[in-house]
Amino acid sequence: MRDRVTPVDMSANEFSLQSLIATETAADPAFVFDGAPVSRAEFSTKVEQTAAWLAGQGVGRGDVVAVWLVNRVEWIALLFAAARLGAVIAAVNTRYRSAEVAHLLKVSGARLMVVEAAFRSIDFAAILADIARDEVPALQGLAVVGADAIPGQWPCVRFDAFETYPPAPLAQNDVDLPVLLYTTSGTTKGPKLVAHSQRTLAMHAASVAKALKLDPQRHSLLAMLPFCGTFGMTSLLGFIAAGATVHVLDAFEAAPALQILSKHRITHSFGSDEMFRRVLALTDAPRPFPHLEICGYAAFQPGWRELAAEAEARGMPLYGLYGSSEVQALFSIARPGDAFADRIEGGGWPMSSDAKVRVRDMETGELAAHGVSGEIEISAPSRFLGYFNNPEATRDAITADGFFRTGDIGRLRGDGAFVYETRAGDAMRLGGFLVAPGEIEDELKSCSGVADAQVVAVDLKGQARCVAFVIAHQGLLEREALTARLRERLAGYKVPARIYVVDAFPITDSANGVKIQRARLRAMAMDRIAAE
Structure with missing residues (x-):
């Protein structure tokens, strides 16, 4: 069955939200809410x-x-x-x-x-x-x-x-007026409001549909992310633009997500690593989702590499991606032809052929060469109009030549893709070098007895040093043995000055999933060091 909707005048209305639903041939239904179809x-x-x-x-x-x-x-x-x-x-x-x-x-x-x-x-x-x-x-x-x-x-x-x-x-x-405001992490004064127009939303939705090669008669989406955030809204609009059916969860729960994935031959879904981990945990079937083609995921929790490997073995192919409220989610995603290790990294290939990504060395202020970490800057049709009622913050966020300063650390791969490494506020300048916490965390997690690890930087006697918090598998951990192993594997400036064992990491809920509170970890580290 196909809906036939009267086409709009694309020359005058090409970038409106209405243009996304004015498709002559599309899947029927357009949406399914709690089992109820909507054409x-x-x-x-x-x-x-x-x-x-x-x-x-x-x-x-x-x-x-x-x-x-x-x-x-x-x-x-x-x-x-x-x-x-x-x-x-x-x-x-x-x-x-x-x-x-x-x-x-x-x-x-x-x-x-x-x-x-x-x-x-x-x-x-x-x-x-x-x-x-x-x-x-x-x-x-x-x-x-x-x-x-x-x-x-x-x-x-x-x-x-x-x-x-x-x-x-x-x-x-x-199409160029503000139409949607997202909240984004901001200063101590509270979140800023990111303004998008119909043009930015509709153009990016069309880019997502094209880049993912979505076929309305073959592909379908499980929408399990909240529409209030760019991750949930962008994936939704991309599938609307493609004319594909969208099955919607009112709010994420693993059991109904598993049921929809299994029953409705879903091909695509997007979410946090924790969402996919919880869905997988509910089934013992070796390959429970034979129709899944792409599961785009954001890694908010430790252990995401291990999750990706398990999911791959069980037929749930995870794809790293990148986005922000300012340039929209699904700004980029890995490609099927990428090697597995590259495919599961954050970043990937921009959805729009008109998007430009560059990396700026935070020490010198110059553009960085391929493979060198620095702040990611983006110019793209998906870029926001500005921060609503906040022209000063908008000026600070945009370079003179129109690139958005993301506040994220990453590197260019050299083949047209890029790798997201960490938030700039989480990156550590150790021994004069920019270090992503994940590099040290991965080494810690490879050590016997370590279930999870988080690393933050603190000022210790006038020098930037890293401090590790670890969760033990069972029993006691020999911190001296951990330090000795790290000294064998890492440059000296990357070896944690302190290793603290904790039962759990402080977390917070966001629109897209549970995230580690790294600021809280830094405060905990400084308190413990002061107590010494």
């Missing part, structure tokens, strides 16, 4: 209804609507509808608590927030109750999905766009 024609109708509903709430050009929802069809319809009206969607992470929600609402100036009535253990009403109205003066009210209202201080309406509103008239659909 492209049905989705187009929902977008028109939602645009009319937003207009009925007084939302128009330049107005910001915060969306605090799990993955559901309303989320996507709101984005596409806002694009129709020239409005802006501010994506709110469902893991956020009151201070984070208040910061986003204040910086974005959102006048309306679309929010879940309830979802599992998340108490949206209680979180909102901790936000004073004078903290977010622009917010006029809430639109509630799944109920008429939620308790609290803000006026509420029910989000009933799909039930009562007729299609909206066509709007100007300006």
Whole structure:
């Protein structure tokens, strides 16, 4: 079965979000939410209804609507509808608590927030109750999905766009206005808001579909990442652009992910290493996913190389990739022809043929040669418009010739691909050399008795030295023996000045998965050294 949707005038509307769904031949259905199919024609109708509903709430050009929802069809319809009206969607992470929600609402100036009535253990009403109205003066009210209202201080309406509103008239659909705001890690003042236009989103989605050679009749996506982050949204838009079916999890859980992968012949999925690890752990089948072609993954946890090897042996091919809110996720990905060791590394080949990647030596300020580590800089059609209402931060992030300073450390491979190594804040300058923590962590994990390891740099008697935290397999670890082995394997400046055994690493939840809190580890290291 195929949907036939009236094609748009591509010469005038080539880079709109609407252009992504205006495909003559596409898989049927476009989406499957909790087993319920939604065709492209049905989705187009929902977008028109939602645009009319937003207009009925007084939302128009330049107005910001915060969306605090799990993955559901309303989320996507709101984005596409806002694009129709020239409005802006501010994506709110469902893991956020009151201070984070208040910061986003204040910086974005959102006048309306679309929010879940309830979802599992998340108490949206209680979180909102901790936000004073004078903290977010622009917010006029809430639109509630799944109920008429939620308790609290803000006026509420029910989000009933799909039930009562007729299609909206066509709007100007300006493709270069801001349409979507992501949060990104920022200063101590709180996250910055990364602004993207329809042009940046739609062009990159088309690049993803083309680079992955997606066939709408053969390929399908399991969308298990949250739409509020660029990783989840970019993979979603890429498969919409391809016309392929997208099976959606409202929020990640390993058991339903396993069921969809097994039952629906899914060919592609994207997620964190921890997501794929948890799915694999639920099945004893030697090769449980015979239809999987690409699982793009971000390595947030120790042991990702071991996971990749196990997954490969069991028919779950993991592909390293790279992205950020500023240049969008799936900016690059490994290729099937890459050697396994290269394929599982972060980085890869840019999706867009127009993208440019260079590396700048952080010591000299000059561009680095192939194989030399430095800060990754990117110029690409997927690059953001800027930080919303923050021109100073935008100026600091963009070079004079238009490259985004990523704040990530990596190196060029010399064949058109690049390798992501670590965040600049995590990279260590030891003995006058730039060192990625992973190099030392891998050596530690190769030592007998070490289950996991994390390495951070601290100032020790005026010199930058590294400190290791390790989790033991069983029993006690001989730290002297570990140090002796490392001295045999590594340059002296890379050998940890201290090795501390811990039961677990401090972690934090993000939109895309659980991450190690390296700043907390640095603080722990300094406290322990001071106590000596």
